[in-house]
Each structure stands twice: as C-alpha cells, then as structure tokens.
Amino acid sequence: MFTPHTETEKKEMLNAIGVQKLADLFQDVPAKYRFPHLNLPDPLTEMEVAAEVGHFASANESTRDLVSFLGAGAYHHYIPAAVDSLLRRGEFFTAYTPYQPEISQGTLQAIFEYQSLIAALTGMDVSNASHYDGATAAAEAVIMAYHNFRGKRPRMVLSPSLNPQYRATLRTYTQGYNLDLVGDGKDADLFAGPDGLISLIDNNTALVMVQYPDFFGRVYDYTQLAKKAHEMGALVCVAINPTALGLFKSPGEMGADIVIGEGQPLGIPLSFGGPYLGIFAVRKEFARKISGRLVGESVDSRGNRAFVLTLTAREQHIRREKASSNICSNQGLMALASTIYMSLLGKQGFRQMAELCYHKAHYAAEKLAAIPGYSLCFNSIYFHEFVVCCPKPVAEINEHLLEHGIIGGFDLSEEYPSLPNHMLLAVTEMNSREEIDLLCEVLAEVSHE
Amino acid sequence: MSEKTIFELSSPGRQGVRFPAPDVTPAELPDESLIRADLPLPELAEVDVIRHFTALSKLNYCVDSGLYPLGSCTMKYNPRINEDMARLPGFAFTHPLQPIETIQGSLALMFQMQEWLKEISGFEGVTLEPAAGAQGELVGVLIIRAYHQSRGDTKRTKILIPDSAHGTNPATSAMSGFEVLPVPSDARGNVDLEALKAVCDDTLAGLMLTNPNTLGLFDEHVLELIDIVHKAGGLVYGDGANLNAIMGVVRPGDLGIDVMHFNLHKTFSTPHGGGGPGSGPVGVAKHLVDFLPDPVVGIIEDATEEMPPLYGFVTPAKTIGRIKSFAGHFGVIVRAYTYVLMHGAEGLRDISEMAVLNANYLLSKIRHAYTLPYNRTCMHEFVLEGVWPDVADVHALDIAKRLMDYDYHPPTNYFPLIVHEALMIEPTETESKQTLDAFAETLLKIAEEAHTTPELLKEAPHKTPIGRVDEVRAARDLVLCCWIPEEPVK
Amino acid sequence: MNIPAELKFTKTDEWVKVEGNIATIGVSDFAQEQLSDVVFVEIVPGVGETVKAGGAAATLESVKAAADVNLPVSGKVTAVNAALADKPETVNTDPYGAAWMLKIELSNPAEVAALMDAAAYEAFCKERGH
Structure with missing residues (x-):
C-alpha cells in the first residue's frame, strides 16, 4: 500500500543481496511458525477506508450532537482553528524526538516555549517537556518524591479529593515500592478540606498531594498546608486544572514544590480520552530530579542561541536500572498544541475564557440549587465544576437527561460510595445560557416524577 | 540564524483569540487573596502565532522531507488518511x-x-x-x-x-x-x-x-x-x-x-x-x-x-x-x-518483507566500506561500526553529523552499547530503491571523505540551520525557561 | 594519566587519602576522563552520618554518562565538599584536589589496607585500555 517497490525493483534488490526470493531473508525464523495465516479482513482502498471508519465515527454521539456537562478530568473547550492548522504541518508531526539539534530546532524551541509557558502559568521555575497525562504525572511526582528522600520517607499523603484515576494510577505504578499511601481511604472526610490532611503528615512523609481546583471543583488556598508540610520536611504537589489558573492564584504562590496536571483543556480535543498532556513542573532546586525530557538553552558552534535536550544522563537509556523512571517519549505534539493555544489566547484571552467558565458555572449552580430537591453539596469557593445533591440516583437522572439530548454530570457514587445521588457538573465557555436553562428545566421535571 | 521566542515576540495589548461576552449575569469573584494578580502569558495576534510556528517548523527535519533511518525507531511514512x-x-x-x-x-x-x-x-x-x-x-x-x-x-x-x-x-x-x-x-x-x-x-x-x-x-x-x-x-x-x-x-x-x-x-x-x-x-x-x-x-x-x-x-x-x-x-x-x-493480512506481510528487503539491500551496497560486526542476514535494520582502523579520530558521531550536510537524518548512534561506535540503520519499507541507492552512495562518499578529508566530518554539519550545540553548557548552566530572567539553576 | 603515589584506590575508581584517622575521598583522573565533562555532582551522605563501605557516596553526571561514586571505607562523615555542586567541572580539572567529596572518620582502618596502591591501580587502569 505504502511500499513503492515494483516487481522489477524487488528482483534487482534480491539479486544485489544474493538471494533468490523474499522468503530466503527469513531463514532464521523457526520454519514451523513461519508465514502464518492471519485472519484479517481484505485490504481496502483509501476511499473505502474513509467510509468504513466514518461509520464508526457517526455511530457515536459527540458534543456536537449533544449538550454536555461532563468534566471530571477532561473538558470541552473551544479550540481555535490556528491550532490544528499548525499541528498538521508535516515538519512537526512527522519528526522524531529532537535528538539531533542541528535539524530539530523547530521542535526544540517549541518545547522550550512550552516549558516557559507552563512555568509562567503555574508559577514554578521549571517544567519538563511533558508526561503522558495528568494521572501518570501524578505517579511520576510520587516516584520523584520517593527518590528525593532516597526511599527514606515512604509515606505519601493523598487528598481524597484528588482525581480517583490519578490515585488509582499512582498505586499501580508504585506497587513495586514499599509506600505508605494514606489520606484517601473510604472513611476520609470529604468535607474537611485541606486541614484534614495536616495531622497525617509526619517525618516519614515524602509528599502531600492535593488538587486545585479539587475533583469536586472546590478551590482552596493551600498556603497553610504547604507551610505545615514543609515544617515536617515533606514536599507538596498540587494537581492543577490549567484553565483555573487563568483566574486563580498559582500554586507556585502557595508554596508548591511540584505542580502536575492534565493539560488537555489547553487546546487538545477530548478525543475519547487521549492523547492528552501531562503537565509536570517543579521549583528549581528539583530541576535535576525531574523525569522525562527537558530542553535547555545553549549556543551553537557559530555562536548563536540554540536549544538542545539536556540532563539526558538522568534518563533510562543512560542510567538504565538506576534511572528513576523508564519514560522515553513526551507528548510532543500535544505540548505543541497547548503552546500554540496559550500563545493565541495570551494574557487577556486566557483570563477571559477562565472568567467565562466561572460565571457560567456559577449561574448554573445557583439556578440548579434553586430547584426543589436539588442542593449544592459543598459550601466552598468553586471554579467551573460543582457537586449537586440530587433527589434520585444520578444514573437514573442521566438517562432522563440523555433522552433530552443532554449528557449529564459525573456520577460520584461510582468512586465515592459516601456520595450517593451526587452529581459532578462541569460548565465551560462552550455551554450557552440556553443549554444551562434546558438542563435546569429537565432536572426540575425529574424531581417531580 | 535564530527565531525569537514567543515571549520576545509579545506586544502588550495584542490578542490572538477573543471570547464572547458572558450571556449570564457575571457572578461575584471570590476574595482577592485567591485571585491571581498577573497572568504572565505573551500577547500576540493570530498572524504572529502562525508565522512564528511556521518559521520554527522550517527548522525541522521530518519524514516528509526525506529518509529518516533511525534504527529501532521505524520512521516510516505517515499516511494522511x-x-x-x-x-x-x-x-x-x-x-x-x-x-x-x-x-x-x-x-x-x-x-x-x-x-x-x-x-x-x-x-x-x-x-x-x-x-x-x-x-x-x-x-x-x-x-x-x-x-x-x-x-x-x-x-x-x-x-x-x-x-x-x-x-x-x-x-x-x-x-x-x-x-x-x-x-x-x-x-x-x-x-x-x-x-x-x-x-x-x-x-x-x-x-x-x-x-x-x-x-x-x-x-x-x-x-x-x-x-x-x-x-x-x-x-x-x-x-x-x-x-x-x-x-x-x-x-x-x-x-x-x-x-x-x-x-x-x-x-x-x-x-x-x-x-x-x-x-x-x-x-x-x-x-x-x-x-x-x-x-x-x-x-x-x-x-x-x-x-x-x-x-x-x-x-x-x-x-x-x-x-x-x-x-x-x-x-x-x-x-x-x-x-x-488498508493492508489486510497480505499487506502487513508485505510491510515486513519490504522492510527487511530494504535493510538487506542497503547493507549489500555499503558493506564493503564499513565494518559489519555480525555478518548475517539482517532483519529490518542493521548495525555498523562508525570507525575505521586506518582513520584516527573519526567517530560514529562525525558520520552522523556529516549525513546532515547531504540532507539525511542520521542513523541512531552509540546504541546498541555492545557495538563499538554503533551506527544503527533502519530504512523502513516506505523507501524506494532509488532513495536507498542515493543514500548508499552518500554513505560511501562519507567513508571516502573520512579517509581523504576527515576534517569535513569532524566539523560537520556545515549546511544546517545551526552548528553543533554546546551540550556541556546547556547542562551546567541550566536555562530551561525564558519567561523571567533568572539566575541559572545549580 | 595522573596517579598520585600517596593515594589508595578502588576498582571502581575512587581514591582515598588517609591523614590520621580521617580519610578523604574522591574519584580518580581515570574516572573523570571516562566520564568527560562533568555537569552535575550530588553528594549523598550528610555531615554526622555514619556510613558503610560500599554505600553511595555521590552521583556524577556528564552529558553522555552517569556514574555512582561508592564509599570505599566505613565511618562517620566529618565534612562534605558543598562547593562541588556549584562547580562540577572541578572533577575534571582537579580530581585529587579541589574535587574531594567527603571526609570520613574511619571506623575500620583495615578497610584502607585492602585498597590498591598507586602502582596496582596504574596496572589496573592499563588493563582497561589506558
């Protein structure tokens, strides 16, 4: 299909090699298993494939067909046309990791700009070139903290309102370590806020990890928590939603040592869960402890500014079994998307978008809370997500909403048995007032049934 | 030559994308202590952003521009569909x-x-x-x-x-x-x-x-x-x-x-x-x-x-x-x-067969001029030693850098570790015989240059947008971010 | 290659200088040459810590390689060379002088006797292609 060889050329090439036929090149493969029959469909041409794959896509109902109030870790935002227009340049998407700086300055400088923008947004000194997603960035933060104390501080304090998928992922990642993961047990008090974690921090604690805004959408100032953690010698990691940082104070200002997060809201399509972007930033004293790629500024042999992958001696291909992570790739193209997105929105656009989310979410929350049978679960400051206590199980309500063309919020009872009938709703700049009003109308109906 | 960074291109007051005014009554913002005073992002018009990233893209080598024979990375053509x-x-x-x-x-x-x-x-x-x-x-x-x-x-x-x-x-x-x-x-x-x-x-x-x-x-x-x-x-x-x-x-x-x-x-x-x-x-x-x-x-x-x-x-x-x-x-x-x-069973087998054919064909064209540590039929890639016993001081890295002057991406070098000065070459199945012939000729020419004019290799690349980068400086005086001028991290 | 006659050496290229019951340790000229330009030094134990021979003394990184420095002797750490973190290149320029890493009060002086002397170390380096 994409092999350009003609039959004549194949013969010429086999002659040059000195073999009769193609099969002669595979003599080292055990004869018994050589050239198996594969039960796969017959090949299709491009126009047939386009139709076939198109069928799958049209079997879905997307956020273009339905009104959506679903967030819980992935968010529906407007992506300016210029983002994909640039991502489609073959010079970006068909390049490999920029190991040869002389012919990769485009990728290298774009990553350097990504690192700079993330540092600016989070208030941190250093960002890496990205991890796979928010959940794996959380796992890498735990592993970094573990190695920072050379394994001598096994305790990691996790907020129960840290995204459940992040907590599950970091547990899977660290099953080969002897860690003491505390704070997010079934009995954890979801109403206690960050102060509830302070008593868990001891002098065996390497890391305290919280989310900002947290999984329930609540915005807390973690300055006090960070102060207490630092007094015990522990590090503080804040998992962010980057959109919120257009409006709210940065975790850097609160004293975070590590900032991680899901970068998907920064110009990356929902795409059924991936590929996304793992944000990972630290204070400068931890620059050399970060896993993953880093781009640094230097000069070339002609005396000009040039960018290059740096601190590579920490990485798996050199340090091998002593490396703190096995990560090789970064989410290069997704990091580029977010770089373009942040550049386009800029100082003012980013703030406007964040404020739009804030205002619409507050309009929705207040209107919902006024419907008999519904109430806001938490009495905290929130950004663009909030928890509503419903008169019926969320699954039931969501079914009803779907009949009206609405994807409802996340059913919290799946992850938090202590929150039955609790729905986590997200509102972004994509949700119009009409959509919010429709949601409230249908929910009002549900409570009457 | 170097392209300014996105921060250097910023001009206060510009904005690439605008958002509609709220269609709901704006809510009251929380206490100032939680609101950020400044969002230090750059300010550009859409055209600035397009031109900047287009300029950057032109500094990249990619599969679309030519052969990318990075061993073990399988840099094949990426179909547009x-x-x-x-x-x-x-x-x-x-x-x-x-x-x-x-x-x-x-x-x-x-x-x-x-x-x-x-x-x-x-x-x-x-x-x-x-x-x-x-x-x-x-x-x-x-x-x-x-x-x-x-x-x-x-x-x-x-x-x-x-x-x-x-x-x-x-x-x-x-x-x-x-x-x-x-x-x-x-x-x-x-x-x-x-x-x-x-x-x-x-x-x-x-x-x-x-x-x-x-x-x-x-x-x-x-x-x-x-x-x-x-x-x-x-x-x-x-x-x-x-x-x-x-x-x-x-x-x-x-x-x-x-x-x-x-x-x-x-x-x-x-x-x-x-x-x-x-x-x-x-x-x-x-x-x-x-x-x-x-x-x-x-x-x-x-x-x-x-x-x-x-x-x-x-x-x-x-x-x-x-x-x-x-x-x-x-x-x-x-x-x-x-x-x-698009491929089906036969098409997938064709991919592997052509990948192996290409690697063995390329090897047959150049093996006399390079040291091949394991003399066997290879699969989709092969490894050479990037040194010659009769040439002092030319290394695999120099061959890699010289290839860029001929508009090729270099092979993987210094891996695997078990081959001295390794050059690991994987042409992939999407390259034509003509492309492989031209690449083989270049590899032969570089082998000759190594013997006659080794300084051409030692000082390479000559024709790329930038020269060799000072990696020691990058690692010693870390500059990982350009939004605030800071003391280098130590 | 510089191999000072008064020092003792390990097979992993650390040097030890003993004065009274205090051992000073660092890495050899051979080691720094193998690593090439050192860009990062991190010393593991702190002052006052009791350490054992074979444990981690420091981590070195160059652009292309990383190396662990092992403790050649056991005892109590009496000093660490904090200046090295800011000037990692010292490991290349003055491996036996300004690039000392730790001073250790020996708890088992017999460990020193088991190390190679300069002549044995020179032979050992030659074996490895120098």
Missing part, C-alpha cells in the same frame, strides 16, 4: 466518560483493534491502554510480577535482560521492583544460551527479549531460549518495538512469548509527533489475560438478531490496576486501525 480519520468529529468531540450507549462506535473500533492485534501477534488478550512503548513495558513487567505473586511464588525477584535488548528494559524492571541481571550475546549476536542457563534458577521472574534484537538479528535459538526460561519458571517478555520486521512472518505468541508490547507509532504508521504521543498496547498469553490493566474493552451484551453487541469497559479479574487516565490514546488507535484496515 490516518490524520483525517482521527479528526472526525464523531471521534474528536467525544468525552471519555460519556454513557457507553452514546459511544458505541469508538468502543467497537477499539474492540476490533484488540482482536486484530491478537490475531497479528498470536496472543489471547490485548489492552490498548498504555500511552507509549515504555508504559507498555511497565504494564508487561507488572503483569509478570502479579502473575508470580498470585501463585504465592514470591521469591522470584530477578529479571534477565540480554545485552542486545532495548535500553528502556532495565529501568522498567527496576521501577517494577525487580533486580536486573544482564545476559551476554554470543559471537553470532544471539542470546548466549550457556550464560542464560547459568543464571536461570527459582529466583527468576522473567526475561525481556527484544527479537529481532537491537543488532537487527533474529535470534537463531529463540525457541530453545524461551524453553529454558519457561523451564526455570520464568516468563518471557517480548519487546515489540521491532515488530515491523515480522508482521505476517511470525507471531510472537506462537513462539511462546508470554507478554509483549506493540508500538503503534512505529509499526502501525502513527506519527511520532516530535517525540509523542505514542501508543503501546500490550498482548498477553492465555494465563495472563486476567492481569491486564483496568479497563479493557469488552462485550457487555451479546449481539441478537436485531441488535449489534453492546460494548463497554471491563475490569479484568486480577488486574494490575489502572495505568493512566481513561482508556488509551484513542486518537492514535484510530490511526493504527485505519492502517490495518
């Missing part, structure tokens, strides 16, 4: 937590892809969740760990890694809590079976096998090797990064390999994106299916005469757990699905 399919609105605008009834198209595609990868590799179960090859490896080794633990076999603490394996393997094993032991290669580039036997005992958890290995050679005793590990009670992990040599030629599962990762961004033509995203599905033999990460795509309700099956997410019985957010790099999976659908 893949890009269109991944961007279909029905895929791109779907939320990972949507009700499954609204997302049957995506789930059916993922289920089908799992089935196809099983068929291609000879495994019983496949997860599409891992984000990249390295994460696939981590999943595989955690599965090996979980398997032994589920049997109460807790003394198995050791993973063997042949010295011809991929570089990521030791870090993966260590991350999973295993002790790592190297196994040497024999004179023909196979795993040394005697050395292997000597370290196989009841503390063996498994062996991580790259086959074809990083020398580009298919292990001549692969069945015996796997048998030795199995007899000692260990499992065999297959590093599938080199699958491009053997699709439709042999199924790793048939050989007895227990668990393996695929690299969709290598074998299945999804683009490398300047470093990612990848996708690293993992296939497992029957005895490991229950340990796959959470979730896999399964059939929740069987098809009836009127209705197609209902697909959904399923948690395997003894799962190692979740390894990332949601269920995989779906956009990458759509591209790979498109690719398989």
